[in-house]
Amino acid sequence: MRLVFAGTPEAAVPSLRALIDSPRHEVLAVVTRPDAPAGRGRKLVRSPVGALADEHGIEVLTPAKAGAPEFLGRLRELAPDACPVVAYGALLPQRALDIPAHGWVNLHFSLLPAWRGAAPVQAAIRAGDEITGASTFDIVKELDAGPVYGVVTETIDPADTAGSLLQRLSRSGARLLESTMDGIGDGTLRAVPQPGDGITYAPKVTVEDARVSFTDPAAALDRHIRSVTPDPGAWAGFRGERVKLGPVVVTGENGLAPGELRVERKRVLAGTATQVVALGEVQAQGKKRMAATDWARGTRIEQGERLS
Structure with a gap:
């Protein structure tokens, strides 16, 4: 089939590469x-998808809005059979x-x-969630609701972090x-309407959403941090500034108040609403990311100080 591919970030690159390499599609x-x-x-930097298209000599369209008359006119001239989309962003x-x-x-x-x-x-x-996946569907006006x-x-x-899971x-x-484009092209695949129940929504995650609350249970805090790693990056307040936090390890230990820090020779521990967690990497403002123990030595954490 003749295709016009829409996508922007690195996560869309494998899909574009697969379609470029496919002998069944152009x-x-x-x-x-x-x-x-x-x-x-x-x-100014080209998107990862745009950069791959450039490498293969494929025309790149970068409309400010997908409804721009000049873009729609060019799309009609190209007359694609279908337009596969992966994280286009508009x-x-x-x-x-x-x-x-x-x-x-x-x-x-x-x-x-x-x-x-x-x-x-x-x-x-x-x-x-223990299981997730990916779906191909026909885009309709309602958000992600097509068959x-x-x-x-x-x-x-x-x-898993959001980064490692998205990569897979x-x-x-x-x-x-x-395979979806193959099935559409040869007429063997038909879309099936989505069920009317089990609908949940996942809005865009902001920097403020990524703030860590040490009053959460340890398991929830662990999942929260992994869910925003690497972007936008988990963070907490310390001495009036933001520090970024990498994934933590739930220790099974107790004895620290929420956010309270304890520095040991090989670990930096922080309290939560339940069990203590061991911090992984920490990045203070204006500094490089480093192991929590290195951060603690340089910061000289005093007894009773907390992440908030």
Whole structure:
């Protein structure tokens, strides 16, 4: 099939690569978010999806809005059979959805109808789900509510962060998306409406959402930190500033008040509402990320000080 692929971040790259390499499909163009400033020099940088398209000499479209007349005009000229989508990052108006003959087919990183929305991987980890996955579905006006073509499941490991889980899902999801496009192309695959129950939502996670509360139980705190690692990154207050926190280990020990710190030779412990946790990596403002023990030695933590 003739395809126009829409996507932006690194998680969409395996899917685009699979479709470029597929002998059954031709990627006519790629739609991605406009180049954005990055790094200390704040130079404009192409998205990971756009960069891969450039490597293969594929046309890259970067509309500020997907409803822009010039973008819609170019899409009509390309006349794709379908538009596969992976984490594009912008809303698609109906006049764009109507252009490809087989619509826009989204790869979403959850088992729909669970965790519709912008942050399904983070939500699954935070909720303590044991199984998640990815779904391909036909995009409709309502958020992530279109009929589903196929799913793939993935076990959530106890140590998974949002980053590690998304990396695995991006690979298994790429295979799912390719097989979905194959089935649509040869007419053997039909989408099935989503169930009306079991619907949950996963809104975008903000920096404020990533703040750690040590008044939570240790298990919930552990899941919360892993769910926002690496982005936007868990953090807590210490001496009036923010410190970023990497994943922790639940020790099974007790004896510290919520947020209270205790420095040992090989561990830095913090209290929660239940068990004590051992801190992993810590990054103070303006500093590099380091082991909690190195941070504690440099900071000279006093007895009774707390993370808040």
